[in-house]
Amino acid sequence: MAAAILDLMQQQLVPAGGEASLSHRMLVVVVLPADLLGTVRRLKSEFGFDLFLDVTAIDWPARTPRFDVVYHFYSTTHKIRVRLKTRVPEAEPLVDSLVSLYGSANFMERECHDMYGVVFRGNPDLRPILLYEGFVGHPLRKDYPKQQEQPLVPYRT
Amino acid sequence: MTGPTVDARLKTTLPNPVRPAFERGERDDAVIVNIGPSHPATHGTIQVIAALDGEKVQRVDVHCGYLHRGFEKECEDHTWHNLIPYVDRLNYCSGLINDFAYCEAVETLMDVEITPRCRYLRTLLSEYSRIADHLTCVAASLMELGAMTAFLYLVMIRDYIYEHLADLTGARVTYTYGRIGGLARDLPAGWLKRLGEILDQYEVFVGRIHGLMDRNRIFIDRTRNVGVISTADAINWGFTGPILRSTGAAIDLRKDAPYLAYSELDFDVPVGIKGDNYDRYYVRMREMDESVYMIRQLIDLLPGGPINVDDRRCTLPEKRLVYTEIESLINHFKLIMDGPDVPAGEVYGAHEAPNGELGFYLVSTGGGTPYKFHVRSPSFVHMGGVQRLLEGYQLADIIPTFGSVNMIGGECDR
Numbered sequence: 275m276a277a278a279i280l281d282l283m284q285q286q287l288v289p290a291g292g293e294a295s296l297s298h299r300m301l302v303v304v305v306l307p308a309d310l311l312g313t314v315r316r317l318k319s320e321f322g323f324d325l326f327l328d329v330t331a332i333d334w335p336a337r338t339p340r341f342d343v344v345y346h347f348y349s350t351t352h353k354i355r356v357r358l359k360t361r362v363p364e365a366e367p368l369v370d371s372l373v374s375l376y377g378s379a380n381f382m383e384r385e386c387h388d389m390y391g392v393v394f395r396g397n398p399d400l401r402p403i404l405l406y407e408g409f410v411g412h413p414l415r416k417d418y419p420k421q422q423e424q425p426l427v428p429y430r431t
Numbered sequence: 432m433t434g435p436t437v438d439a440r441l442k443t444t445l446p447n448p449v450r451p452a453f454e455r456g457e458r459d460d461a462v463i464v465n466i467g468p469s470h471p472a473t474h475g476t477i478q479v480i481a482a483l484d485g486e487k488v489q490r491v492d493v494h495c496g497y498l499h500r501g502f503e504k505e506c507e508d509h510t511w512h513n514l515i516p517y518v519d520r521l522n523y524c525s526g527l528i529n530d531f532a533y534c535e536a537v538e539t540l541m542d543v544e545i546t547p548r549c550r551y552l553r554t555l556l557s558e559y560s561r562i563a564d565h566l567t568c569v570a571a572s573l574m575e576l577g578a579m580t581a582f583l584y585l586v587m588i589r590d591y592i593y594e595h596l597a598d599l600t601g602a603r604v605t606y607t608y609g610r611i612g613g614l615a616r617d618l619p620a621g622w623l624k625r626l627g628e629i630l631d632q633y634e635v636f637v638g639r640i641h642g643l644m645d646r647n648r649i650f651i652d653r654t655r656n657v658g659v660i661s662t663a664d665a666i667n668w669g670f671t672g673p674i675l676r677s678t679g680a681a682i683d684l685r686k687d688a689p690y691l692a693y694s695e696l697d698f699d700v701p702v703g704i705k706g707d708n709y710d711r712y713y714v715r716m717r718e719m720d721e722s723v724y725m726i727r728q729l730i731d732l733l734p735g736g737p738i739n740v741d742d743r744r745c746t747l748p749e750k751r752l753v754y755t756e757i758e759s760l761i762n763h764f765k766l767i768m769d770g771p772d773v774p775a776g777e778v779y780g781a782h783e784a785p786n787g788e789l790g791f792y793l794v795s796t797g798g799g800t801p802y803k804f805h806v807r808s809p810s811f812v813h814m815g816g817v818q819r820l821l822e823g824y825q826l827a828d829i830i831p832t833f834g835s836v837n838m839i840g841g842e843c844d845r
Contacts, residue, residue: 298539298778324666328779328807332794344792346779346807350666350680353687357779378669381815389503399452404496404844406448413504420501420508426448 279352283321289313302357310360311370314345318375323347323356326376329383331390333416339363343392345372362392371396389414451480452492461489466829468497473833474571475840477814479821486826491818495811498844506804510770511537511611514804519605521789521808521842524567525560527596528784529842530609535690536780536791537611540773543745548736549613554692555729556596556608557782558722559626562633563592564785564837565673565715565722572712572834573644576653581643584636591629598622611771612746613739623730630723637719644712654708658820658832661706668816671809672787674836677714678706684783695732696725711835745771770799777803786810786837810843 280301288294289312292305305313317323327346334340345358362369371394372379383394384403391412394400402409406426411418455461467478476497482490502521506514518533519526531553538545545553570585593603598619600606608615644650660670662678675682681700685693701717703710739746743762752759775797781790787809794803813836820832 297776300779325671326669327781327788328790328792328805330792330803330805332803346790346792348788350682355779355781376669377667377819378812378815381812382669385811401450401452402496403494404499406496407450413501418504420504 279321279349279354283356287313287316287321297357300355300357302359304359304361307360307362307369310358311372313358314347314372314375317347317356317358322349322351324350326372326378326382327355329372329379329386331386331392331414333390333414335416341367341390341392343369343386367392368395370394373397388412391415449478449480449494453480453482453490455482458484458489460484464826468494473830473838475838475843477838477840477843479829481821481826481829483826488821488824488826488829491821491829493814493817495814495838495840495843498840500845502845503804503806507801510799511773511801512766512770514801515609516605516607518609519607521806521845522564522784522786522810522839523604523841524839525564525785526604526606527556527560527608528564528782529789530606531557531691532780532782532784532789533791534609534611535782536778536793537771537773538745539778539780540776540793540795541611541745541771542774543612543740543742545613546737546740547734549738549740551692551729551733552614552618552738553609554696555726555733557691558725558729559592559596561722561785562719563589563596565719566592568785568834568837569640569712569715572831572837573640573650575830575834576650578644578650581640584639588629588633588636591632595622595625595629598625610739610746612742613737617738623733626726626730630726633719633723637716641716651709653828653831654712654835656705657708657824657828658711658835659705659707660819664819665706665816668819669812670787670816671812672783672785673711673714673718674706674787674813676700677703677710679704684781684788688781690782692729692732696728698725708831708835772798773801779807781807784809786839786842787813789842806842806845808842808845810837810839811845814838814843 284294288303289305289309294303325348327348329345332342339361341362343360343362346355348355371383383397384400386392387400388402388405389412409424461482461484464481464483467473468476478494480492481488502517506517518529521529566585566589570582574582597603600608660678662680665675665678679702681702683700686700698721701714703714747766748759748762753763773795775795777794779790779792781788789809790807792805793801796802817836821829
């Protein structure tokens with residue numbers, strides 16, 4: 275059954291300008307940022323991907339557009355996962371938020387915003403979650419030096 | 432020595448690291464209280480800002496991140512092998528499961544198939560770790576309700592397990608026992624015999640816990656119908672593991688997408704009825720019984736043979752050869768200094784950790800270090816939905832509910 279739904283998704287889900295491939299037996303769909311919300315809505319309603327697993331980004335400093343935003347979904351009925359990717363530029367790292375579809379998206383989008391500076395349009399709460407108020411920069415970007423420190427309380431001298 | 436004196440520093444107001452989501456409650460006379468981040472009953476460093484109407488929690492705002500240590504950034508600067516000690520420290524109650532989930536993700540990228548003995552041993556040790564993790568969770572949440580005897584009984588068994596794992600791995604909590612393509616070492620002599628003894632002891636003591644707790648009026652009053660969540664809500668808020676199963680949904684990666692040797696084992700997936708604190712307690716207790724049942728099957732199934740694959744890309748050569756022939760010496764040197772050469776690609780690998788789905792999303796561009804390292808940690812996702820379990824109940828219910836969610840700071844904040 276899992277194979278049937280994979281075929282069906284490859285035929286029907288991928289919007290124009292998108293592409294689909296298999297990576298280690300997981301379906302990977304690449305879409306344009308504008309198609310993201312529509313594709314996810316169809317994933318959830320037509321293909322049964324009801325559990326939002328994860329969102330993160332990958333930083334490719336030498337590439338334009340610079341960031342990949344990567345989503346993982348799981349279907350509790352078909353017992354398979356799907357990976358959705360979209361590319362956003364450094365100047366405007368903007369994608370639509372999924373909070374209207376999945377409650378769990380809120381925290382995970384906050385983390386991705388913390389770490390990569392990706393802005394999720396429609397997420398009402400992009401306060402820092404793992405970092406603190408006033409933290410400068412996005413630590414998981416490749417141009418953020420690993421040794422850089424921003425102590426909130428000055429070190430004892 | 433420059434900088435302000437201690438006196439001056441005590442007088443200056445430090446910037447608040449957290450901006451609360453609300454300044455006032457729904458009603459004007461609501462009281463905002465701040466619980467944590469350092470509170471003895473929130474096992475883990477976490478801050479809960481709650482708006483109270485009397486003793487009733489109207490609204491909560493949960494903040495994590497106090498244990499953030501740049502785990503993912505650090506991993507992107509280490510070789511695939513050298514970062515295993517960091518992986519241990521994600522869920523520090525069941526470090527072995529983190530190791531095995533990570534190693535399996537890398538092995539998928541490298542297209543390495545582990546040996547049968549390694550596969551069964553990893554399954555056995557995963558279940559053994561699950562028992563230790565659930566024991567910690569149940570013991571701590573019972574103690575917070577005042578059940579000191581139950582705590583001591585359970586932690587005693589956990590300590591037997593820790594000591595027993597120390598025999599195998601050399602450490603009680605942070606084991607660094609998984610290796611890409613195998614394990615650090617094989618079982619010491621007599622290990623399985625002692626395992627059988629501990630499982631027998633476990634049954635005696637967990638039987639006493641059932642006797643003490645299951646029909647205990649105080650315990651039922653504090654946990655039944657507290658922190659209730661439905662299956663649909665739990666899925667919407669990303670809950671996995673015992674919390675999702677306590678709502679009645681038999682969703683378990685060990686059954687649904689069997690990895691390691693789970694497809695060859697006979698076991699049940701215990702589920703709850705209404706998804707409250709009592710169900711979460713009971714699901715964990717029953718899961719431990721299933722783990723014991725699985726371990727007993729695995730002891731019988733455990734085959735002989737090597738524990739590491741014979742693959743020079745990831746497995747260190749024998750010490751005897753390193754000392755006598757140049758090829759093995761170079762091989763050893765390259766594996767240690769440059770790390771295993773993982774082909775370019777990306778993978779998401781997930782195991783059913785004691786708290787839920789623990790996923791590793793790894794991106795390699797070839798070479799000895801990961802390009803991108805991301806952990807999908809169950810505790811972090813659960814913290815995003817935990818307000819659903821807290822709002823509408825009493826202030827005092829925050830403690831048992833939080834205990835039943837089993838937030839682990841190490842994997843939540845990374």
